Amino acid sequence: MTSPLLEARDIHKSYGRGSTRFDALSGVSLAIDAGDSVAIVGKSGSGKSTLMHLLALLDAPDSGSLFVGGADARGLSARQIGRIRNADFGFVFQQFFLTPNATVLDNVILPLTIAGMAPRERKARGMAVLEQLELADKAKNKATDLSGGQKQRVVIARALVSNPKVLFADEPTGNLDTTTGRLVEDILFSLNRDHGITLVIVTHDTDLAARCDRQIFVRDGRQVHAPELAGAAA
């Protein structure tokens, strides 16, 4: 039997301490297989981003276990965790986090620059993903000189440049109008369908959630089994 790509077992996470302590996650368990598309759905403040951050090894739970490819994350060194995040995970956030004065190409290849890849190779890789996302003609533009939808495609290009197995997307269409948002969604789902990239998408958009193979509903830091209970139904 093969292990799930990602697994959480009874994870808990709180912020603050004493009288300001807040339990953001109170015992969540789930497994995500390679090739899945999974939506994490719930109202604002329900713990969706916290759950995604823990699954992506950006933060550690207070208790419970996380497994990546069957390996307990607690047994991994900081260096190993860094390597998994850089090589296997790509991130797409609602805020674009692009460097405004750098070119589109330089933004996209930033992870390769950080990884120390030679300039010629990273440029070739960057142009290949920009072509895949139909942005090659924008390679030399400043990132600020783009529409919201184009910026989000640049963010997706940057997330893809390292050939990740998993894309974590937190409200990826939250700052986009409906039409542009749908186009960005189409790109994400074609990456899943045509390239087998696993999608973990945090959203309160029930239409986007419905496009995923599976929905995980969260309410007050706990999983619930119906959308109405998560208060996310439109």
Ligand code: ADP
């Ligand atoms: P969601 O993504 O569903 O909106 P979050 O996971 O961001 O929810 O947050 C869950 C709860 O934890 C919220 O009440 C939020 O205010 C709180 N929270 C999140 N991050 C922090 C933090 N760094 N410090 C304190 N409280 C936090």
Ligand code: MG
């Ligand atoms: Mg959030």
